[in-house]
Amino acid sequence: MSSYIHHVQGLACRDCGRNYPLENLTVCEHCFGRxxxxxxxxxxxxYLSRGLIYSRPQNIWRYRxxxxxxxxxxxxxxxxxxxxxxARRLAERLGVSELYIKNDAVNAPTLSYKDRVVPVAISxxxxxxxxxxxxxxxxNLANSVAAHAAQAGLPCIVFIxxxxxxxxxxxxxxxxxxxxxxxxxxxxxxxxxxxxxxxxPSWGIANVNLRPYYAEGAKTMAFEIAEQLGWRFPRHVxxxxxxxxxxxxxxxxxxxxxxxxxxxxxxxxxxxxxPEGCCPVVDAFLHRRDRIVPQKPNTIAKSLAIGDPADGYTxxxxxxxxxxxxxxxxxxxxxxxxxxxxxxxxIFAETAGGATLAGAVRLSESGVIPRHESIVxxxxxxxxxxxxxxxxxxxxPVRVEARVEHFEAAWQELQKEAIAA
Amino acid sequence: xxxxVRIPAPLQAVAGNRLEVEADGGxxxxxxxxxxxxxxxxxxxxxxxxxxxxxxxxxxxxxEDIRFLSGETTPIKDGDEVSIVPxxxxx
Ligand SMILES: Cc1ncc(COP(=O)(O)O)c(C=O)c1O
Ligand SMILES: [Zn+2]
Numbered sequence: 019m020s021s022y023i024h025h026v027q028g029l030a031c032r033d034c035g036r037n038y039p040l041e042n043l044t045v046c047e048h049c050f051g052r053x054x055x056x057x058x059x060x061x062x063x064x065y066l067s068r069g070l071i072y073s074r075p076q077n078i079w080r081y082r083x084x085x086x087x088x089x090x091x092x093x094x095x096x097x098x099x100x101x102x103x104x105a106r107r108l109a110e111r112l113g114v115s116e117l118y119i120k121n122d123a124v125n126a127p128t129l130s131y132k133d134r135v136v137p138v139a140i141s142x143x144x145x146x147x148x149x150x151x152x153x154x155x156x157x158n159l160a161n162s163v164a165a166h167a168a169q170a171g172l173p174c175i176v177f178i179x180x181x182x183x184x185x186x187x188x189x190x191x192x193x194x195x196x197x198x199x200x201x202x203x204x205x206x207x208x209x210x211x212x213x214x215x216x217x218x219p220s221w222g223i224a225n226v227n228l229r230p231y232y233a234e235g236a237k238t239m240a241f242e243i244a245e246q247l248g249w250r251f252p253r254h255v256x257x258x259x260x261x262x263x264x265x266x267x268x269x270x271x272x273x274x275x276x277x278x279x280x281x282x283x284x285x286x287x288x289x290x291x292x293p294e295g296c297c298p299v300v301d302a303f304l305h306r307r308d309r310i311v312p313q314k315p316n317t318i319a320k321s322l323a324i325g326d327p328a329d330g331y332t333x334x335x336x337x338x339x340x341x342x343x344x345x346x347x348x349x350x351x352x353x354x355x356x357x358x359x360x361x362x363x364x365i366f367a368e369t370a371g372g373a374t375l376a377g378a379v380r381l382s383e384s385g386v387i388p389r390h391e392s393i394v395x396x397x398x399x400x401x402x403x404x405x406x407x408x409x410x411x412x413x414x415p416v417r418v419e420a421r422v423e424h425f426e427a428a429w430q431e432l433q434k435e436a437i438a439a
Numbered sequence: 440x441x442x443x444v445r446i447p448a449p450l451q452a453v454a455g456n457r458l459e460v461e462a463d464g465g466x467x468x469x470x471x472x473x474x475x476x477x478x479x480x481x482x483x484x485x486x487x488x489x490x491x492x493x494x495x496x497x498x499x500x501x502x503e504d505i506r507f508l509s510g511e512t513t514p515i516k517d518g519d520e521v522s523i524v525p526x527x528x529x530x
Contacts, residue, residue, distance in 0.1 A: 045525045049495075050526070160530075209497070212525060213522060215448065216447060260530075331494065
């Protein structure tokens with residue numbers, strides 16, 4: 019679309035500083051470092067206003083000047099602008115004064131934060147004439163890639179580990195892609211896809227050769243949080259970490275809102291949560307390692323089971339830059355947090371959300387997050403996809419015959435139990 | 440003796456524009472040294488200024504990351520398959 023004035027200018031290597039034109043590159047050709055789009059922030063500052071953003075539909079594209087497209091977006095009209103819920107009952111339980119849940123459990127169309135990144139990746143694939151859309155995924159990304167490929171009418175392959183939750187597989191299969199279940203863990207899937215990009219240059223693999231574009235979509239979570247709080251920042255944001263795409267882009271998003279003059283003030287302190295059974299980034303943070311040591315994941319939080327996070331160092335840089343911290347939580351606390359969030363706020367999070375809330379609870383209890391400071395906890399996926407994690411953790415239905423006296427007897431029994439408990 | 444090494448896209452130009460090359464060595468370090476002999480400049484692309492393997496580059500022997508084995512001193516033998524792969528994002 020030639021009439022669209024875009025502000026993205028090229029890619030730059032975060033590690034060695036080399037500049038590249040807007041190409042579909044996985045990493046810096048020289049040092050294998052991380053590539054990030056460059057924007058003309060001065061021009062964006064002059065053009066993009068709160069009013070202009072307000073005038074646009076409530077989806078991720080309302081911030082399109084800060085996303086790396088060169089034309090108008092063709093897909094992703096229902097994505098993003100998820101609720102920022104003031105969690106009063108949960109706050110009371112935790113003894114904190116100002117708590118919000120950023121609820122990407124109801125992101126559209128596939129119920130996870132991945133619906134922010136995938137529309138950017140596929141838009142880039144369409145702009146550059148790629149013929150097939152693919153990804154390596156722990157499940158949620160696959161769901162979103164499959165759905166958006168269907169929207170765009172592109173052929174699709176999703177690569178997943180062969181041990182995924184049934185719901186995550188069905189939620190990919192229904193859109194009609196080729197689903198490839200790879201023997202081994204996610205890191206094996208990733209390696210396979212990295213090797214495949216060299217052989218299939220006409221494929222767009224969202225998290226591989228479209229990575230610099232894909233990752234940018236995650237900034238929209240930060241943009242929305244700031245806008246929904248009335249163009250201000252919270253003091254703390256707690257985010258889950260797997261491969262490390264989301265957390266540093268939320269940081270970058272806050273930073274860019276300051277750069278283009280939409281929000282003033284100190285950036286939030288950003289905190290990382292991982293499950294104990296897969297916490298290479300938390301481990302590196304707490305032990306001040308200069309190299310992240312990869313792990314073999316073993317956790318119910320399968321969406322966070324990435325033992326060799328490509329953006330792990332990027333996460334560490336964001337934690338350091340914002341004065342944040344990192345916390346690992348055991349699987350039992352993940353389940354406890356899923357139940358707590360459901361019972362206090364009516365939000366059913368997947369295991370990644372449980373891990374994040376459990377991490378926030380720990381950080382609050384240990385005083386790292388002071389009780390009177392505002393906190394946003396990101397719930398990045400939907401509990402309907404990870405129901406098996408709750409096997410044995412919930413009460414059973416009360417079985418009665420369809421007769422009033424049966425119900426009344428059972429109800430009295432339940433109330434007695436409740437009083438006793 | 441000969442070991443097959445998979446070369447990632449950014450290194451193909453320095454490795455004679457090939458997806459796979461053959462090289463020799465009893466360990467990963469020796470293998471990478473042999474690749475530098477065959478393809479001058481290879482070493483500099485794979486190691487950083489401090490002499491360590493670049494942190495965004497992973498090396499696998501028969502699908503296993505050498506960081507779970509013995510790192511650069513991981514022994515390799517005839518018929519092994521070595522892959523050099525840039526770290527890619529998760530999801
Ligand atoms: C629900 C959910 N939350 C969080 C993450 C972690 O995100 P990242 O890889 O960006 O660190 C994932 C990744 O798969 C996910 O599916
Ligand atoms: Zn570089």
